[in-house]
Amino acid sequence: MATAGANKRIAKELNEITREPPSGMKVRLVDESNVHKWEIIMDGPASSPYEGGHFKLLLTLPIEYPFKPPILSFQTKIYHPNVSNDDKGSMCLGMLRSDEWKPPNKILAVLNMARNLLVEPNAEDAIETSIAEQYRGDRKAFEKTAKEWTKKYANAK
Amino acid sequence: MFSGYTQLSIRILTSLPLPCSPSVPLVATVNLPTPPPYTRQPTETGLTPCLYCQPSRQNRCLAHPATTTCNQQRERLPVLVILRRDLGLPPVSTTLPRRSSRKRKPSSDHSASTGVNPPPRKKVDVSGAQRLKKAALPATPTTLGSTAMDSDDEFSGHSSMEGFEEDAFDSDMSDELVSDMEVDADAGFDSQDKIIKPGRKAYEVDYRVYSPAEIRAYQNDQINDVSRILEQPPEATAILLRHARWSKERLIESYMDNQEQVLEESGLGEDSAGPPRFQQIKGFVCEICCEDEEGMDTFAMKCGHRFCANCYKQYLAQKVKDEGEAAHIKCPGDGCNRIVDSKSVDLLVSTDLKDRYQTLLIRTYVDDKENLKWCPAPNCEYAIDCGVKPRELATVVPTVRCKCSHDWCFGCTLNDHQPAPCRLVRKWLKKCEDDSETANWISAHTKECPKCQSTIEKNGGCNHMTCRKCRHEFCWMCMGHWQEHGNSWYNCNRYEEKSGSEARDAQAKSRQSLERYLHYYNRYANHEQSARLDKDIYLKTEKKMTQLQSSSGMSWIEVQFLEGASQALQQCRQTLKWTYAFAYYLARNNQTEIFEDNQKDLEMAVENLSEMFEKPADQLKDLKGDMMDKTSYCNKRRIILLEVTAERLKQGESHRSDFGTSEANSRAGAWEFNTDLSA
Numbered sequence: 001m002a003t004a005g006a007n008k009r010i011a012k013e014l015n016e017i018t019r020e021p022p023s024g025m026k027v028r029l030v031d032e033s034n035v036h037k038w039e040i041i042m043d044g045p046a047s048s049p050y051e052g053g054h055f056k057l058l059l060t061l062p063i064e065y066p067f068k069p070p071i072l073s074f075q076t077k078i079y080h081p082n083v084s085n086d087d088k089g090s091m092c093l094g095m096l097r098s099d100e101w102k103p104p105n106k107i108l109a110v111l112n113m114a115r116n117l118l119v120e121p122n123a124e125d126a127i128e129t130s131i132a133e134q135y136r137g138d139r140k141a142f143e144k145t146a147k148e149w150t151k152k153y154a155n156a157k
Numbered sequence: 158m159f160s161g162y163t164q165l166s167i168r169i170l171t172s173l174p175l176p177c178s179p180s181v182p183l184v185a186t187v188n189l190p191t192p193p194p195y196t197r198q199p200t201e202t203g204l205t206p207c208l209y210c211q212p213s214r215q216n217r218c219l220a221h222p223a224t225t226t227c228n229q230q231r232e233r234l235p236v237l238v239i240l241r242r243d244l245g246l247p248p249v250s251t252t253l254p255r256r257s258s259r260k261r262k263p264s265s266d267h268s269a270s271t272g273v274n275p276p277p278r279k280k281v282d283v284s285g286a287q288r289l290k291k292a293a294l295p296a297t298p299t300t301l302g303s304t305a306m307d308s309d310d311e312f313s314g315h316s317s318m319e320g321f322e323e324d325a326f327d328s329d330m331s332d333e334l335v336s337d338m339e340v341d342a343d344a345g346f347d348s349q350d351k352i353i354k355p356g357r358k359a360y361e362v363d364y365r366v367y368s369p370a371e372i373r374a375y376q377n378d379q380i381n382d383v384s385r386i387l388e389q390p391p392e393a394t395a396i397l398l399r400h401a402r403w404s405k406e407r408l409i410e411s412y413m414d415n416q417e418q419v420l421e422e423s424g425l426g427e428d429s430a431g432p433p434r435f436q437q438i439k440g441f442v443c444e445i446c447c448e449d450e451e452g453m454d455t456f457a458m459k460c461g462h463r464f465c466a467n468c469y470k471q472y473l474a475q476k477v478k479d480e481g482e483a484a485h486i487k488c489p490g491d492g493c494n495r496i497v498d499s500k501s502v503d504l505l506v507s508t509d510l511k512d513r514y515q516t517l518l519i520r521t522y523v524d525d526k527e528n529l530k531w532c533p534a535p536n537c538e539y540a541i542d543c544g545v546k547p548r549e550l551a552t553v554v555p556t557v558r559c560k561c562s563h564d565w566c567f568g569c570t571l572n573d574h575q576p577a578p579c580r581l582v583r584k585w586l587k588k589c590e591d592d593s594e595t596a597n598w599i600s601a602h603t604k605e606c607p608k609c610q611s612t613i614e615k616n617g618g619c620n621h622m623t624c625r626k627c628r629h630e631f632c633w634m635c636m637g638h639w640q641e642h643g644n645s646w647y648n649c650n651r652y653e654e655k656s657g658s659e660a661r662d663a664q665a666k667s668r669q670s671l672e673r674y675l676h677y678y679n680r681y682a683n684h685e686q687s688a689r690l691d692k693d694i695y696l697k698t699e700k701k702m703t704q705l706q707s708s709s710g711m712s713w714i715e716v717q718f719l720e721g722a723s724q725a726l727q728q729c730r731q732t733l734k735w736t737y738a739f740a741y742y743l744a745r746n747n748q749t750e751i752f753e754d755n756q757k758d759l760e761m762a763v764e765n766l767s768e769m770f771e772k773p774a775d776q777l778k779d780l781k782g783d784m785m786d787k788t789s790y791c792n793k794r795r796i797i798l799l800e801v802t803a804e805r806l807k808q809g810e811s812h813r814s815d816f817g818t819s820e821a822n823s824r825a826g827a828w829e830f831n832t833d834l835s836a
């Protein structure tokens with residue numbers, strides 16, 4: 001019951017997103033035979049320190065999806081208070097948390113939230129507290145490092 | 158906590174000797190490759206004299222059942238009798254044993270795993286006023302008194318089975334009365350007994366043990382009461398009560414004030430009436446699974462967020478099963494905060510999950526109530542109701558015993574830490590953790606004979622060591638001569654403050670403070686370790702006794718005195734352990750010495766019992782009477798120590814706004830601490 005239902009739902013979401021991709025994003029399956037792993041290329045939003053960068057994200061749908069939230073991780077290193085500065089690059093806030101996620105929530109909303117966080121980081125709910133500290137206290141220094149990292153890791157010109 | 162015992166660091170200490178032995182080098186090793194050359198030897202007599210009178214073997218006091226009189230202590234006899242009674246022990250028999258008619262509950266009643274939960278046995282009668290003060294939980298008899306009571310129960314249990322009977326002292330009392338302490342006190346001994354009072358002791362608190370079924374019943378009663386008042390169905394009332402953290406008065410008041418707002422805030426929205434049910438809706442597409450099949454069951458609560466029944470079920474199953482939620486499951490609708498009520502859950506989840514849902518609801522009920530706490534023992538499902546408030550913890554150590562027989566502190570849920578108050582315990586544990594590196598070596602398992610320097614491993618709980626090579630007898634703790642411990646010079650528990658000239662030197666001062674700490678830590682850790690060793694020995698002995706039963710003709714029941722002794726050792730060592738943490742923080746004055754005297758008495762009794770306990774199994778049969786005496790004596794000393802300490806702790810109540818040191822405290826007879834324990 002669940003798997004069949006989930007597949008129908010996932011197929012529908014994938015269909016909608018590929019037909020009409022959200023602005024500044026390219027979405028495809030990592031492997032055509034597995035609908036649970038999505039690859040997203042997200043462009044750094046204009047007038048953010050990530051501008052010009054291309055960030056690769058991996059979106060994994062747990063088998064319990066949509067009863068459990070998707071798992072989102074940055075494959076490209078990024079200097080951001082809400083993205084863990086480790087080999088996982090995980091982002092876990094808002095609707096990505098299982099106590100806030102509701103089954104009708106959509107992947108599209110998750111991707112839009114991630115993009116909005118690049119425009120405006122959420123320093124109150126940070127995973128990297130020292131980056132959040134800098135973001136609040138010394139915005140210039142934060143932007144400088146974020147730009148450098150974007151250039152270095154996200155192929156910005 | 159600190160993992161001191163396993164990670165022993167190897168260090169040879171030449172510059173930092175133990176406090177009470179001036180220059181004994183200590184070697185700490187992790188594991189000796191061969192068995193140590195020396196182990197403890199039994200004392201030659203195999204008998205330890207009575208601590209009250211040190212009598213000869215022909216002339217023993219009433220604490221010893223085998224003989225009749227104690228010349229030295231005759232004037233104290235009534236007190237001793239009361240103490241035995243207060244302990245729940247039958248008075249010493251001077252007549253031939255006969256079969257006891259006293260009924261005792263079988264020990265299996267103690268087990269929490271039995272599906273049925275018999276109401277706790279009434280131990281002490283509570284006055285009507287006290288009973289009324291208690292939260293009106295369901296009609297379960299009061300479980301009063303704490304640790305000591307229960308273990309004594311066991312002692313008296315096996316004693317009576319062994320045929321001890323009331324003698325002339327109490328032939329006028331019926332069997333039932335003997336177990337009732339109030340009656341004991343009324344029997345006219347109380348005027349002679351200044352330390353032990355009838356009824357609740359100073360270190361005891363009122364509490365009750367509840368099974369999950371009892372809590373559920375009480376919760377449901379409360380829900381039904383409020384349901385009638387608010388004219389809301391019970392499911393909705395349950396949500397309202399949970400939202401109000403089970404404050405009935407607050408809920409009713411605010412509900413009468415602004416019904417709509419209360420309903421909205423607790424996630425009920427508008428009035429919920431009519432039983433929840435499935436519906437089939439034409440042209441419905443489920444927003445979760447995207448199914449649009451005709452005739453599909455759908456479900457929605459009053460908020461109208463409708464999903465197919467399968468999705469709703471799976472959503473709830475996941476919340477209950479995987480996320481352990483119950484009281485706060487929200488409607489699956491995007492952004493909807495409405496709480497899924499229990500009737501809807503009933504309709505939507507499978508039977509096995511319903512049980513888990515109910516369990517989780519009870520869990521939140523207990524978590525929500527300040528006077529209820531779960532027993533922290535692993536897999537224990539009982540909760541304890543105790544009225545002691547967090548602000549009272551400076552003057553009360555609310556120690557409770559669960560039906561699973563775990564003794565714990567209701568204030569901080571740590572293991573029984575009487576007589577030390579919670580904040581002192583927290584401070585001490587923090588200190589031990591911080592200093593564990595330094596403290597590690599001191600808790601090492603091996604030391605060297607102070608006379609011939611051979612390595613000795615401690616292999617039992619007793620501190621009386623005899624070097625097998627040079628026959629030197631010494632104390633494991635202070636490395637001093639054992640002979641000095643047997644009489645009034647016994648000084649092992651007391652830290653002698655160093656002279657002032659030495660203190661002037663800053664380095665010496667810091668060394669001294671470390672030595673002082675180590676003095677107390679060493680003894681604290683030693684009792685913790687010894688309790689474990691005592692238990693090991695008990696387990697080994699128990700095996701031997703089982704084998705011995707056929708040859709010696711002793712029944713299983715008859716060897717139970719070992720269990721009593723083992724429990725007394727565990728419990729007394731637990732108390733002794735914490736007396737050292739307590740003493741560490743005590744400011745030095747006259748009271749400290751009284752405390753240390755009590756500590757010393759208990760410690761001597763415990764070490765005596767521990768020593769007997771280590772005798773070979775074939776000697777234990779003959780030691781039975783002595784061991785039972787010593788067991789009851791240990792328990793008695795423990796009660797006296799706890800009583801005196803708790804009494805004085807309570808004195809702090811009216812004389813200070815907060816916990817700490819003040820002259821007023823000491824004038825009022827309250828404990829004076831050398832540190833601010835409110836930090």
Ligand SMILES: [Zn+2]
Nearest residue numbers: 207209210218
């Ligand atoms: Zn005596």
Ligand SMILES: [Zn+2]
Nearest residue numbers: 443446465468
């Ligand atoms: Zn559905």
Ligand SMILES: [Zn+2]
Nearest residue numbers: 460462488493
């Ligand atoms: Zn809803």
Ligand SMILES: [Zn+2]
Nearest residue numbers: 532537559561
């Ligand atoms: Zn328990």
Ligand SMILES: [Zn+2]
Nearest residue numbers: 566568569579
């Ligand atoms: Zn405590």
Ligand SMILES: [Zn+2]
Nearest residue numbers: 606609624627
């Ligand atoms: Zn020796």
Ligand SMILES: [Zn+2]
Nearest residue numbers: 632634635649
């Ligand atoms: Zn000693």
